[in-house]
Amino acid sequence: AQKITQTQPGMFVQEKEAVTLDCTYDTSDPSYGLFWYKQPSSGEMIFLIYQGSYDQQNATEGRYSLNFQKARKSANLVISASQLGDSAMYFCAMRGYSSASKIIFGSGTRLSIRP
Amino acid sequence: DAMVIQNPRYQVTQFGKPVTLSCSQTLNHNVMYWYQQKSSQAPKLLFHYYDKDFNNEADTPDNFQSRRPNTSFCFLDIRSPGLGDAAMYLCATSRDGRAEQYFGPGTRLTVT
Numbered sequence: 001a002q003k004i005t006q007t008q009p010g011m012f013v014q015e016k017e018a019v020t021l022d023c024t025y026d027t028s029d030p031s032y033g034l035f036w037y038k039q040p041s042s043g044e045m046i047f048l049i050y051q052g053s054y055d056q057q058n059a060t061e062g063r064y065s066l067n068f069q070k071a072r073k074s075a076n077l078v079i080s081a082s083q084l085g086d087s088a089m090y091f092c093a094m095r096g097y098s099s100a101s102k103i104i105f106g107s108g109t110r111l112s113i114r115p
Numbered sequence: 116d117a118m119v120i121q122n123p124r125y126q127v128t129q130f131g132k133p134v135t136l137s138c139s140q141t142l143n144h145n146v147m148y149w150y151q152q153k154s155s156q157a158p159k160l161l162f163h164y165y166d167k168d169f170n171n172e173a174d175t176p177d178n179f180q181s182r183r184p185n186t187s188f189c190f191l192d193i194r195s196p197g198l199g200d201a202a203m204y205l206c207a208t209s210r211d212g213r214a215e216q217y218f219g220p221g222t223r224l225t226v227t
Contacts, residue, residue, distance in 0.1 A: 035215055035216075045216075
């Protein structure tokens with residue numbers, strides 16, 4: 001069975017500070033992919049970043065980076081220099097080789113940026 | 116810009132009155148998904164199409180049906196909405212099911 005765990009229901013961060021959102025996963029698949037999505041209050045899910053299980057380097061996309069620690073089964077999202085517009089719900093998700101076209105989501109972390 | 120479009124953005128229906136939500140995509144992706152999301156919860160996959168192949172989740176109620184008449188369009192039919200079906204419904208696409216999913220803006224369904 002596959003499982004994604006996000007242990008931080010909510011976080012408050014001061015603007016311009018860096019923030020780390022935690023995500024741990026469990027899978028028996030040898031090959032898998034990890035995703036992070038942002039969901040603002042408007043409701044649309046926005047794809048942020050992807051990490052493949054065999055990727056040698058941690059993924060980065062602008063201010064977003066994924067701290068991938070395979071042995072610890074963690075895939076934390078790091079947002080550098082947070083902005084007010086980063087306030088949103090953040091979901092970690094995983095696609096396993098055995099789950100074909102489907103992904104499973106964690107329960108999410110609500111991030112609030114203070115001015 | 117290539118995108119995923121959902122119509123309508125807000126839908127109000129009466130208890131038991133059939134309703135159809137629509138999704139279209141200009142990405143030419145092979146896979147289309149329908150999710151149900153209730154407040155402060157993660158999206159829950161209802162079903163997905165890989166091309167014309169329909170894949171239903173085991174716990175999706177029979178009340179929910181879907182159609183994909185062509186690559187670009189996918190519909191979610193709720194045959195007899197109950198109060199518990201009030202939720203945000205998200206459509207998503209993926210190039211091949213292994214790549215990232217791109218979501219539409221969602222349709223917020225209210226059942227009165």
